[in-house]
Amino acid sequence: MMWTLKRGYLLVAILLLAGCSLPGLSANSDAKNNVTVFAAASLTDPFRDLALQFEADNPGVDVVFNFAGSQQLAQQLAQGAAVDLFASANEAQMRAVIDTGRVTEGKQRVFGGNKLVVVMPAENPAGLSTLQDLAKPDVKLVLAAKNVPVGDYSLAFLEKANSSPQFAVGYEEAVLSNVVSYEENVKAVLSKVVLGEADAGIVYSSDISPDVAGQVARISIPDSLNTLAAYPIAPVSDAPNLALAQKFLEFVLSPAGQAVLAGHGFIPVEEMD
Amino acid sequence: MVTASNSTATAAAAVRVERRWRRAREDALLVLLSVPLVLFLTLPLLALVVRAAPVDFLSNLFDVEVAQAIWLSMATTTTTLLLTLVLGAPVAYLLARRRFRGHAALDTLIDLPIVLPPLVAGIALLLAFGRRGLLGQQLSILGVDIAFTQVAVVMAQLFVAAPFFVKAATAGFANVDREIEYAAALDGASSFQVFRMITVPLSGAALLAGAIMTWARALGEFGATIIFAGNFPGRTQTMPLAIYLGFELNLNRALTLSAILLLTSFLVLFVVKVLLRQRLQAWSQ
Incomplete structure (x- = not known):
């Protein structure tokens, strides 16, 4: 019983x-x-x-x-x-x-x-300080997949940078060859950066909430190359x-x-x- | 005398007829009771295959990314299966044949990856083998980076799928008649010979079922893979990842990919079952 x-x-x-x-x-x-x-x-x-x-x-x-x-x-x-x-x-x-x-x-x-920003883990393992650095060999870059809006805008940024005189010839191609993963959403991109698995990622400025702000370093993208979403x-x-x-x-x-x-x-x- | 034998013969015939009727009634009932679940399981699969237009199916089959995803899925799941057999058989044998302190704990531990949501499994793998992970930190110093590679794909599959084989093999090994093994050992067979010639063939059906479960689970693996290995076409984008991303891009493409996944799985599973079952029957005789 x-x-x-x-x-x-x-x-x-x-x-x-x-x-x-x-x-x-x-x-x-x-x-x-x-x-x-x-x-x-x-x-x-x-x-x-x-x-x-x-x-x-x-x-x-x-x-x-x-x-x-x-x-x-x-x-x-x-x-x-x-x-x-x-x-x-x-x-x-x-x-x-x-x-x-x-x-x-x-x-x-x-x-x-919203607009794009490049984020790195706070300790910046790949030593990135400019947008040009994204083209350095062996940088592990994570982007959102192209069917996600932020992924689409990231590709648009690379395309615009490619035709800008401030960037070396072949910039877009060099950066794309550094991509190790196309994530299914923007939060996943940020997670990979916060966890330190990726050297850099491209996310929205709004994604850097107060609780992750201390865990990431960032490089801003000028308005002329950015996409205002x-x-x-x-x-x-x-x-x-x-x-x-x-x-x-x-x-x-x-x-x-x-x-x-x-x-x-x-x-x-x-x-x- | 003659009438007596006649009457027993008719009585026996009556029993046979009665038995046949009974059998037929049972069969009909069994089929009737099986119909709901079989229908429930096959109808959605059928809907998938029907919705995927045959024209799309062919053109998608020859699409580079689709072909890459199929190839990657086949290569990684085969590797996962081989690793599971080699690494899982000793664990299963240990669980089936030895009683020791912590036996129940180990047995339960093997169950855990099955209940864990695959996304959590992916995060756990990152925390262990990622660049800042428990073990990954040391590996990273040695220049070994696992995340975002095919190694990570296989590890994700191994983590979620290996338990299925271990569970089945444990049950299989436990059911083998020990007397036959003792007899073989008495005849001078070494421990490994006994295992290979007696234990494995006699538990063959269970091992096969476990191996198939592991392979199938690895083939469908999504959550742990996308977290731990990321998504890169041709490198870490297996079929389930391609289907998921395809679903958002183009529903038809995702449907055809799913149909391809279903048909290849069905073919492989079916052929393996039929072929290996024949081999096993020949083997155990």
Whole structure:
């Protein structure tokens, strides 16, 4: 009897644990006050902060996130995921979603910008100090894959540098031959650098959060070679909770929301071109 | 006399018919009960193959990156399998044949990579063998860098897949009739001869099943590989990585790649099972 009782408790404990680890279950039970946001991986920290403020201003409201590479989110949207808001790290993936009809053309708004920066482990094992140094032999460079926006911009930077007189002939080719991995998202690029596996990586300036700032050194990329990434956000046309989605969007664009984004290294809309 | 033997004959025939009916009923029930799971497992696979257009399939098969990924997957999984056999058999034999302090702990330790999320396995490998890792630091001083190489691909596969073989081989070795081994030893066979001529053939089915599980798991390995070995076409981009990145770039391409992965796995597994089973039967007789 004791034994079965104990086992019963154990079972209950396991079920409770399982319940806790399945946020989807509890999220669906009260969908009215939920706003589900699909946001680019690079927005993870600022959007979590924004959600905290938004939830404090709107008691009872829950902001539920899915953070991933924009291209992955766009695919999930195309496959019919039930979402209220989509925040992309580039226009191309927003365009892809508009093409599937899940977002209505004209509803998208740019809410911030971002630019590239080269990061190295703090102790800088390869001794890099200029962008030209990236072409030195045996530098282990990690980039994001070209289908990830930041990977696309990294390649664009190399192409622009290649035709700039400040860089040696064959710069682009030399740098590309140093690439040891094309990572699936920008956070993975930063992790490889923070862990010291790579000598250098190219990430967004906003990726260097306060807690990793001490672990990395950086080389900035001049605006003439950089790509200013514009981040668009839009409500999904068949959003289960369109009103709340619109409210969160307005909050992101409000002075308070823009201040949060700026605090995380993003460029506020009014400072963009 | 004649009638008596006739009646026993008809009685025996009646029993045979009854037995056949019973067997047929059992068969029908068994098939009926098996249908749900078989359908559930095959329907998604079938959907994948059907969605991958045959034209795309062929053009993708001859795409350089796809060919590289297939070749890399085959080369690394074969290496992983060979390493698993060589390094895993002694561990399995130890677990099956010796009782010692820490036996249960070792047995459980072997289970751990199976339950660990592969991403965590990848991070653990980095923390051990990365440039700043426990062992990697020393290796790095010697000029050996493992991360981002094919060695890292094989290590990631070995870590997550080897336990499958060890588990199966342990069970296989434990089930071999010890009397036969003693008899062979009495006849003058050396320990290794007994192992090679008696133990391995008699546990052959279990070893084969374990080896197949290990190979299949290594072929599908994704999480540990992308963390520990990174993603570079032709160097560390195995088929699952190519499929994952392809999925974001172009769904059709990812689907055809998946279909290729499925078909090659099916062919290899099927041929190995049929061929080796025949060999094994001949061997154990």
